[in-house]
Amino acid sequence: MFVMDLRIDTYNVKNRLGTMSKKTNLVMAHAANHAAKSGKALLKKETAAKYFVRQKDISSLVKITKAYARKPYAVLLYKDGYRNLAHWPLKSRTLSPYNKVIQFDFEGRPNVKVYKAAIERKQGKQKLGGSRKPFIQIARKSGNIALFRRISSNSNKIEGVAGPSFPQLIQTQEIMDKFRKESRDVISRCIESEIDKILKK
Numbered sequence: 053m054f055v056m057d058l059r060i061d062t063y064n065v066k067n068r069l070g071t072m073s074k075k076t077n078l079v080m081a082h083a084a085n086h087a088a089k090s091g092k093a094l095l096k097k098e099t100a101a102k103y104f105v106r107q108k109d110i111s112s113l114v115k116i117t118k119a120y121a122r123k124p125y126a127v128l129l130y131k132d133g134y135r136n137l138a139h140w141p142l143k144s145r146t147l148s149p150y151n152k153v154i155q156f157d158f159e160g161r162p163n164v165k166v167y168k169a170a171i172e173r174k175q176g177k178q179k180l181g182g183s184r185k186p187f188i189q190i191a192r193k194s195g196n197i198a199l200f201r202r203i204s205s206n207s208n209k210i211e212g213v214a215g216p217s218f219p220q221l222i223q224t225q226e227i228m229d230k231f232r233k234e235s236r237d238v239i240s241r242c243i244e245s246e247i248d249k250i251l252k253k
Contacts, residue, residue, distance in 0.1 A: 080124035083242035087235045088126035098227045105141045134214035137169045138199040146170045148177045
């Protein structure tokens, strides 16, 4: 789960409004809503540019709770689980070679020796190896083809091989720095605009 909290001091806003200071919360609510909308757009764009995800994949997971006068803050929430690499991200196939992943020999075993997956655009596909080599089979619960591995070298139990959750991708330092800057800039501009509107009335 991803939650970002931005706090703005209202002292200067109240001083600027003077006798109209009772409208401070309304000004802050409008600014917070604009910042949440702008921040969501930036997160979609930056995450899709860095990783093999689509903007609409990210957008479908976001929940924005709007601000209003009684609660002059907006909440931007992303919540998602870990998707199996065979189906990561939602519909964009990055497991390579995918056209061979879904082919099986006559005994029901996949005919691919080495599986590769790509998460970050600049890195390209990485081999999935290690002591617990991944393998493809049909998941019992869903009936979908998925990527698995043994829990340990001495166990027959298996676990799914998953990529990072989308909130993890969003929370990289580079993306978060851009988000904070964009949100603060939007809030500052909106506060100035809202104050001017009130004082001109």
